[in-house]
Ligand SMILES: C[C@](O)(CO)[C@H](O)COP(=O)(O)OP(=O)(O)OC[C@H]1O[C@@H](n2ccc(N)nc2=O)[C@H](O)[C@@H]1O
């Protein structure tokens with residue numbers, strides 16, 4: 001995969017953290033370390049969180065995130081920033097490696113759309129630039145992997161076919177589609193689901209060979225879409241079951257990640273918006289286009305070009 005643009009450092013930066021959907025998700029088996037081997041398709045979306053980074057003259061990392069009810073030091077944004085500065089040994093030197101980071105959350109936490117993971121990846125990209133760490137994308141993805149299996153895809157910033165625990169990535173082009181994503185008001189714990197005795201974890205592999213020219217078409221999806229978490233999540237969370245059953249009236253509807261969000265694909269924004277307007281009271285959601293490239297990378301490249 002490509003490396004990052006190298007430029008003079010700057011003092012502040014505003015970048016997006018896009019959401020993802022898992023267009024298919026198969027669990028192939030459990031490894032000795034407890035993690036699971038997967039096959040999944042990551043589709044990036046043109047909707048996500050927003051982050052602003054300002055470097056500081058001291059070594060403090062301060063994360064401001066109105067509305068997210070967790071201690072700042074547990075925020076994946078803080079953990080990514082701290083991991084980056086420790087791993088490059090910068091915090092031991094004379095140069096200040098602090099930052100004020102403002103996180104505007106638009107994505108629900110624990111929704112299976114990768115919000116926290118994307119925030120962490122965007123933080124690695126931004127601070128690698130601002131702190132002049134000069135790590136390449138592989139190195140940043142390796143750091144991200146230490147914090148979560150979903151982070152590497154956002155570091156590389158391309159919709160992808162993924163294997164391993166989700167870190168072995170092959171960039172793909174997905175036929176353009178609009179997605180209606182419903183966000184049931186419940187929080188699903190990824191760790192609990194992966195360790196649940198009733199989880200299906202012996203699916204047959206599809207392999208990348210099924211994706212001709214690394215292009216994913218609607219026909220491919222019709223054959224291979226699905227999510228091994230779905231039966232279990234629907235059994236445990238009636239809100240998810242009800243949301244998907246409602247959406248299934250309008251198209252093939254499925255779970256993303258380990259839930260709780262469910263989605264369906266449409267040919268136009270208008271078609272997706274029309275369905276969103278009809279949603280039952282109390283059920284929220286959003287419409288977004290599928291994109292192959294992360295806006296964070298485009299923003300960083302543009303930024304680097306003008307400083
Ligand atoms: C379900 C997906 O969202 C699909 O993209 C991901 O596999 C989950 O990725 P994630 O949320 O970044 O997961 P992590 O934070 O790394 O792990 C949470 C917990 O899920 C389990 N886990 C995660 C990923 C994986 N391939 N196998 C696992 O068994 C591990 O027990 C881990 O303790």
Ligand SMILES: Nc1ncnc2c1ncn2[C@@H]1O[C@H](COP(=O)(O)OP(=O)(O)OP(=O)(O)O)[C@@H](O)[C@H]1O
Nearest residue numbers: 075076109110111112113114115116117119150257
């Ligand atoms: N910046 C953050 N945004 C959201 N959640 C965060 C963040 N930092 C830490 N967390 C914690 O991580 C948990 C999972 O959040 P996240 O939004 O990544 O879940 P998810 O959408 O299910 O992700 P994935 O699809 O990667 O499993 C949350 O419940 C929250 O406690």
